[in-house]
Amino acid sequence: MSMEENKPTLNFIEQIIEDDLASGKHKSIQTRFPPEPNGYLHIGHAKSIVLNFELAKKYNGKCNLRFDDTNPEKENEDYVNGIINDIHWLGYDWGDTLFTSDYFDQLYEWAIKLIKSGKAYVDDQSADQISATRGTPSEPAKESPFRNRTVDENLALFEEMKEGKYPEGSKVLRAKIDLASPNMHMRDPAMYRIKRMPHHRTGSKWNIYPMYDFAHGQSDSMEKVTHSICTLEFENHRPLYEWFIKELDIYPSRQIEFARLNLSYTITSKRKLLQLVEEGYVTGWDDPRMPTLTAMRRRGFPAAAIRHFATRVGVAKRNNVIDVALLEHSVREDLNKTANRVMGVLDPVKVVIENYPEGKIEWVNAVNNPEDETAGTREIPFSREVYIDRSDFMEDPPSPRKFFRLGPDREVRLKYGYIVRCTGYEKDDNGNVSLIKCEYFPDTKSGQDTSGKKVKGTLSWVSVSEAVDSEVRLYDRLFLDENPAAAGDDFTKLLNPDSLNIIKHAQLEPSVKTLKQGDTVQFERQGYFSVDLDSTEKNIVFNRTIGLRDNWAKAQNK
């Protein structure tokens, strides 16, 4: 029999595209990512960015970056720059950066065209009045008393709106469609509102600004976007999207909706993220606990890991909640291959190797990355006094089969160094272990061990003599609840009080002094750590990007 072909499976959008290509409807494709510059990009946007850019790449097309900047009240240039920065970091490029505001003149002309064809009118009703007469899903809207103005009257009024003769809210341009439509968006939606407010790009040129529905499809059309991919909540807008294109008789872009990304234990609502920033729950949009791209970058998540994650989550139309463990897995997977290993002790306790000569320092050879031979090796200092982590010692450990680490009379290897045996320990007044005493076996030196000794445990350690005292910031999930969004506006009550834990005096091997901001390394047996923005030469600051998988901790919690 024939072998099973390893057919690539397509998501539903790829299928549409391949059909369109096969039928000759399109010879190539054009997509676009259309953020509103009113906040920073988050992991949910990453899914959309990766989808649009990768689709264009796969089918030899192009993906535009277009800022959907039709609401000067909320948008600004800082957000524009932040967004551009984030998308570049994610690994994508585009030609010119486009703006809906660049199309304002064309949009205005198209509005006039609709007025002339009797498809749009100026309504003097207030927003409240319009809202009150819009009806309900099952009962039709009431007609505005201004709905049947003449074309000339509408033209004159709209012109005056543009010129700034009317106060905000006093008039609005509406499409004349169907007041009885079961689709609320078709009940004479607003096309233009008066907003006497300077725009970050057009300054004070305009006193009126187009609504999303009267801007998005037309912008797609102008850019000859073949497949305009957006999220599910725009499904009900599609008939309107198509109505404008048809009435204007312009290039018919096709809107396709997919389900946005939801991540467990995290919130992806720009409004709520802004609230976390403004109310000081986090230090800013780039606080490493935030799900924003700028925060993930600062925290040390590799762009490649985010791209990989965004691909793995798939594309479909049903609402979903992705397990944050998948993101974490993607990050570890990438870092495991790329991050150099380094010795670091987060909660240090001193070990004295009593039979090791005082003052002697041996520089022992250590592998930089066991997953990457080309990463080479380095030398780390070994001496009579070393730090190990407090959790690596137990006064009264369970059986050696269960606990591999150090305890009275137990033997472990100090990685890349010697096997040591615990000969005693001291405690301080508070009952905490303050000093661990050991003896070492000179014939067990790593790489030239002739002792035949076998130990189950290997500990990471840092020589006291050369230890670099550093600050390490440990992060945990920002929310305690799997679905913080379900709490509505009470979501801040679900914040994890222990999402940040600062260690002021971690002890690290000396090679960390050569690290630069943004570099990410693995502290052996601990996790991945990235040099933070706040780091200085005198005070190195690390972010814990993500911990290692820890079966030991898992077993302990049982």
Place this chain on the structure above:
RNA sequence: UGACCCAUGGUGUAACUGGCAACACGUCUGAUUUUGGUUCAGAAGAGUCUAGGUUCGAGCCCUAGUGGGUCAACCA
């Protein structure tokens, strides 16, 4: 209540024009390991929301129901 959309292991996605459900994450075993990491080998876990129908045969098609989502901003 009206319109539109959705419904497959714990989670997410697959299953070419219908041929007895696959992959990833997670979980659990075991092996290897100078990281309780990685890697490797393996296991458990769904019979595809329900009820009808079409068909030799349905997760895929049809109908109804149920459940969930979206929509009544001069936000996007």
